[in-house]
Amino acid sequence: MMNKKHPHLLRAILSGMAAILVFIACQPAPPKEEGEFKDSDLVELIKLDSTFKLDIRYATDNNFVGRPVYTEARAFLQRPAAEALVEVNKALRQMGYGLQIFDGYRPWSVTKTFWDITPDDKKKFVADPAQGSRHNRGCAVDLTLFDLATGKQIEMTGAYDEMSERSYPDYMGGTEEQRKMRDLLRSKMEAHGFSVYAYEWWHFDYQDWQSYRIENIPFSEID
Ligand SMILES: [Zn+2]
Secondary structure (H helix, E strand, O other): OHHHHOHHHHHHHHHHHHHHHHHHHHOOOOOOOOOOOOOOOEEEHHHHOOOOEEOOHHHOOOOOOOOOOOOOOOOEEEHHHHHHHHHHHHHHHOOOEEEEEEEOOOOHHHHHHHHHHOOHHHHHHOOOOOOOOOOOOOOEEEEEEEEOOOOOEOOOOOOOOOOOHHHOOOOOOOOHHHHHHHHHHHHHHHOOOEEEEOOEEEEEEEOOHHHOOOOOOOHHHOO
């Protein structure tokens, strides 16, 4: 019998199987959600409006992680949110500005990565994967303004993904012009069903975010 003749072999097989089971059990998965949800209808923003300027930092190493977490520089939102964003872009165009998009829909696994690498005292700047992010639902967008005439990004009170009080949308520091631009972005977004996150002037949630599930679909699987 194998277990008598080769006890070490049996032990090795059993410990190998145990390791595989532990590996499977530890694979992170999105939280299970109960209730009624709309079907996901993620649309690529530039397919609705080619004048959005894409600046997908998470597809580059110019982000707080320091390495790319997306393999494709694309931005998606659920269709009603995407359509509302087109309206915001139109309203701003008349004033000489356009929307520069940093991020939209974000697969849940990326939210998990952000949480794991962020120190505890900075965790208010990242979503708890146990709750999921509104980005995971395709109903949150990170963005700023750019100048249509020069193509240059407009200066705000703080930088994108900066983990300091300069990121708060009601931060009173910075220059008057920076605050004016930040507040212009916010007012146009609010006029079209978005609300700003209390700790990040660049992050906006669409009004129907509760209607959509947390998703973990990679960009490569979205048409
Ligand atoms: Zn965000």
